[in-house]
Amino acid sequence: MDTPGFAIAIMAAGKGTRLKSKRPKVLHEIGGRALLLHVIAAAKQVVAAENIYCIIGHEADRVRDAVASTGVQFVLQTEQRGTGHALQMVKASFALSGAPVPENLLVLSGDVPLIRPETIEHIRQVHLGEKAAMTILTAVPPDPTGYGRVIRANPGTSSPEVLGIIEQKSLSADQLDTPEINSGIYCFQTSALFEKLDLLDTNNAHGEFYLTDVAAMLVADRERVVAVKADSIDEVLGANTIAEMMHLDAAMRFATAKRLMASGVTIFRPETAVIDSEVTVGPDTVIEPYVQLLGATRIGSDCRIRSYSVIQNSTIGDQVIVRNGCIMDSASVADSAVLGPYAHLRPESNIGVGAHLGNFVETKKVTLGAGSKANHLNYLGDAVIGAGVNVGAGAITCNYDGVHKHQTTIGDNVFVGSDSTLVAPVTIESGAYIAAGSCITEDVPSGSLAIGRSRQTTKEGWVARKKQAGESH
Numbered sequence: 001m002d003t004p005g006f007a008i009a010i011m012a013a014g015k016g017t018r019l020k021s022k023r024p025k026v027l028h029e030i031g032g033r034a035l036l037l038h039v040i041a042a043a044k045q046v047v048a049a050e051n052i053y054c055i056i057g058h059e060a061d062r063v064r065d066a067v068a069s070t071g072v073q074f075v076l077q078t079e080q081r082g083t084g085h086a087l088q089m090v091k092a093s094f095a096l097s098g099a100p101v102p103e104n105l106l107v108l109s110g111d112v113p114l115i116r117p118e119t120i121e122h123i124r125q126v127h128l129g130e131k132a133a134m135t136i137l138t139a140v141p142p143d144p145t146g147y148g149r150v151i152r153a154n155p156g157t158s159s160p161e162v163l164g165i166i167e168q169k170s171l172s173a174d175q176l177d178t179p180e181i182n183s184g185i186y187c188f189q190t191s192a193l194f195e196k197l198d199l200l201d202t203n204n205a206h207g208e209f210y211l212t213d214v215a216a217m218l219v220a221d222r223e224r225v226v227a228v229k230a231d232s233i234d235e236v237l238g239a240n241t242i243a244e245m246m247h248l249d250a251a252m253r254f255a256t257a258k259r260l261m262a263s264g265v266t267i268f269r270p271e272t273a274v275i276d277s278e279v280t281v282g283p284d285t286v287i288e289p290y291v292q293l294l295g296a297t298r299i300g301s302d303c304r305i306r307s308y309s310v311i312q313n314s315t316i317g318d319q320v321i322v323r324n325g326c327i328m329d330s331a332s333v334a335d336s337a338v339l340g341p342y343a344h345l346r347p348e349s350n351i352g353v354g355a356h357l358g359n360f361v362e363t364k365k366v367t368l369g370a371g372s373k374a375n376h377l378n379y380l381g382d383a384v385i386g387a388g389v390n391v392g393a394g395a396i397t398c399n400y401d402g403v404h405k406h407q408t409t410i411g412d413n414v415f416v417g418s419d420s421t422l423v424a425p426v427t428i429e430s431g432a433y434i435a436a437g438s439c440i441t442e443d444v445p446s447g448s449l450a451i452g453r454s455r456q457t458t459k460e461g462w463v464a465r466k467k468q469a470g471e472s473h
């Protein structure tokens, strides 16, 4: 889709004072991803990363680090003196680098995250078709308060022409009910924009250089400024406060849930599901209320994910049952496994086909073979466990000696009796039995029984003798 002579600038240098947060605004997340990354992803669908100029300033290093992997260019705005000033910095950077100035420059806001590539492309087409100096993306939301308003030249007609943009604080009494907002997204003929940037001033409510003032300046020069309305209002909503962000987050996650439902996934009470946009789920999987599916999670088909489970960056096969309250992070679970309730799969847990992990079982860096079971109150860390193994209630691996982690290896078809402690490094070969309550510190050969506890002694008649002794005092 790339056209020579076309570039995109993304304004992302502001602090986001209205958020009252230490984190820069454009790094706040919706749908599990930073606002700015959403905007960059949309821009990259339209132009190559080297034609995207990200204007950064407040906490510039942090913002740059968070998005550097996208390959975009950066323009530094050390002092944030307004959106007009942000574009002045772009102009200065072209002058400094000597890079060719693109014929048209599309400007996006780092805090308007739901913008779609199709809409960016549409603005560009309208801009070229109208031969405009400036094309403004607008919308008519239910509550326009807080946004700059677009003043039309011929209101009530089909003419797209605009007279100017007036910021909320500068609206006169008769302009207060102007319904059409400026989305903060524009396409400019770059030479016309650059000429006007130098003429901006700070005589306004915020004492800033407003990019929006360029509209009226161009009109005064008889240049063409037009508005194009967005198809969806959500797409142009800004995220200036946490509440606005959570509104967008909900809209985005609801769209994800709807997409999954359209592909055959059942989601009960979809408004309670917290599902990141990259998550994939196979058909006929059922997701109960209050489930979180985060990051790069992939779930197969015919699974059931019961309420209150939180699954992050994990892969789950087909026909898996995840009972209530499971927590999974960077784990992988093969087909037909059964987890929980309340299983905790920490990173590098690989659960085999048809394996079971029951209540209050924690795993970390573990491979559990096909059909193996650890059903009650276990801790399994740094272990390779074969197929057909039964780990009894309360049995654990002691993988940490206070300084180093050590490995436990368990062969196929081993039976680990309840409440055993396996002190690593230790190997239990296939088919061996561990007696309940054992503390195993030495390797156990295949097919043997290991008992690592003191023998039971039973003192017959002891209770009666004790009572008698008590009475004689």
Ligand code: UD1
Binding pocket: 011, 012, 013, 014, 015, 026, 055, 057, 077, 079, 080, 081, 082, 083, 084, 085, 086, 109, 110, 111, 112, 146, 147, 148, 149, 165, 167, 181, 182, 183, 184, 209, 210, 211, 212, 237, 238, 240
């Ligand atoms: C801006 C528009 C307003 C529009 C609204 C849409 C102006 C003057 N007003 O207002 O008409 O309705 O967006 O969301 O442009 N930024 C910089 N450098 C700066 C200041 C801001 O890069 O010096 C960036 C911010 O990080 C942000 C974007 O520009 O991503 C918009 O800035 P913000 O302060 O949020 O503008 P609004 O008040 O929302």
Ligand code: CA
Binding pocket: 111, 238, 239, 240
């Ligand atoms: Ca804003």
